Amino acid sequence: MTHPLRIGFIPLVDAAALIVAVDKGFAKDEGLAVELVREVSWSNVRDKLNIGLFEAAHLLAPVAIASSLGLGHVRVPIVAPFNLGINGNAITVSPALHAAIMSELDGDANNPDFANPMATAQALNRVVVARARAGADPLTFGMTFPFSTHNYQLRFWMAAGGVDPDEDVRLVVLPPPYMVDSLANGHVDAFCVGAPWNSVAVDLGIGHILHFASDILQRAAEKVLGIRQVWAEKNPEIVVALTRAHVKAAAFIEAPENRGEVTAILARPERIGVSPEVLQRTLDGKLKISPDGTWRESNRYLLVGREDAGRPDPRQAAWLYAQMVRWGQTAISPEALAIAESVFRPDLYDAAIGKSGGGDDHAGDPVGAFAGPAFDPAKIETHLAAFEIAYPKS
Known part of the structure; x- marks a missing residue:
């Protein structure tokens, strides 16, 4: 049986795993018939996901948390079984x-x-x-x-x-x-x-x-595969299949020998619509940074699948929630923190790849910010108190 899905995305390179999962047939191999819908704004993507016009979406990681907390819009709990991009x-x-x-x-x-x-x-x-x-x-x-x-x-x-x-x-x-x-x-x-x-x-x-x-930030969760929690709970097999297709697509993207094919797929007008050469630079982490031709290279510019990038880390969700608190978008509470962390679902990722036992594979500071103390999700108030500029002001 084939399951039809409509998934929204914004033309960005961190939608690569989603686009490749569909256009290379990884989703089809999992019994999924996915229609990708290109959107312009994040509010469009969020709203269409929330009201059910999309079954899933390429989504800003903080939007998934904000939607689950009811910040800035109606409350619609979201789950994220896959990180589409770290950094970028x-x-x-x-x-x-x-x-x-x-x-x-x-x-x-x-x-x-x-x-x-x-x-x-x-x-x-x-x-x-x-x-x-x-x-x-x-x-x-x-x-x-x-x-x-x-x-x-x-x-x-x-x-x-x-x-x-x-x-x-x-x-x-x-x-x-x-x-x-x-x-x-x-x-x-x-x-x-x-x-x-x-x-x-x-x-x-x-x-x-x-x-x-x-x-x-050395490691920041940027985009996620966002799915309404209610829909995910009703369709657990589809969620696992969709996540597995993304894991396969991410591995395909990260293999250097596939970059030519990947960039050709992403360059199509109905996908990202810029030249393959620009997309190649992004995926390789080799970017021209100035019109005079100065270049810079970084192996951390965008992580799609390597370094376990696809596996959601609830501590990343906690850091994003802490920023919402720091900048006055919400008040701090243990309940809200728990909701934020529950959006990122490593258990669903592990189920898709056949991993049992769960557990946290990452040690130390999950973010690695260039300034301020190391981040500890258990001590958000202490962490935020270290910053002079924050809201609400004391």
Whole structure:
């Protein structure tokens, strides 16, 4: 028997496992007939998933948590049996802002401080102060959604350097495909978004990639395969089959010999719709970061399947919940933390791959932020108390 499914996605490289699972036939092999629906905005994806127009979705990890807590919208519990991507974002700035930050770092691209997020955050703070003294408008940064890792990564970076993201700059929500045009038109001075849109801005000569998000957080759950909890409980075999198809697709993507075929699939207009060469850079972690041809390589830029990236880690959910608390999106409570952690379902992932026994395979700090204390989900209040800039203010 074949099970028909409609799944929504945004044209981003971290939808690769979903797209490849369908277009390479891994889902079909599991008895699933999946129709992929390309969307523009995260609110569209969330709303269509919540009301049942989609059985599953390529979803921002924090949206899955916010939906389960009823934050910013109606409460619809979501489960995530598979991580579609770990990391994958970058902060891209306009040539003017890049020059201003460079000037604060003595204008030397070889200065080791230029790759140090604390140094650039402090340089940004000096730029912000100088603009305020001159009576200039606040800088505007684009991010994809209030409940997004992009939002929290921008805020974490800025605040570490003394910039209050709610008082010193403007943060605006833009759909990922619109980021580049907004930078080109001067509507924003910078943005944080997932691949491939940072690379597109660099190739057009209108942006410089200032930081990979993995500079800010070594390991951050970015997108998940989101499924309504009620539907998942009624269709456990389909959930396992869909998860297994994604595990197979992720392994296929991570094999270097398959990259040519993978990028050709992703480049199709109805999928991501950018050149295979740009997609290849993303998957290889070798990105041009400046219009002058400067390149940077990182094996942590985007993890699709390697390093156990597909297996959901509830501690990652706890960190995302802690950011919601830090930035005043919700109040802290043990009950809410438990709900947040329950969204990430390693048990469903383990069932799909035939693993028994469960357990936590990760040790130490699950996030690895560049500033502040190590994160412990059991001590969120103590953790947040270490940060000077947070909401509500004391």
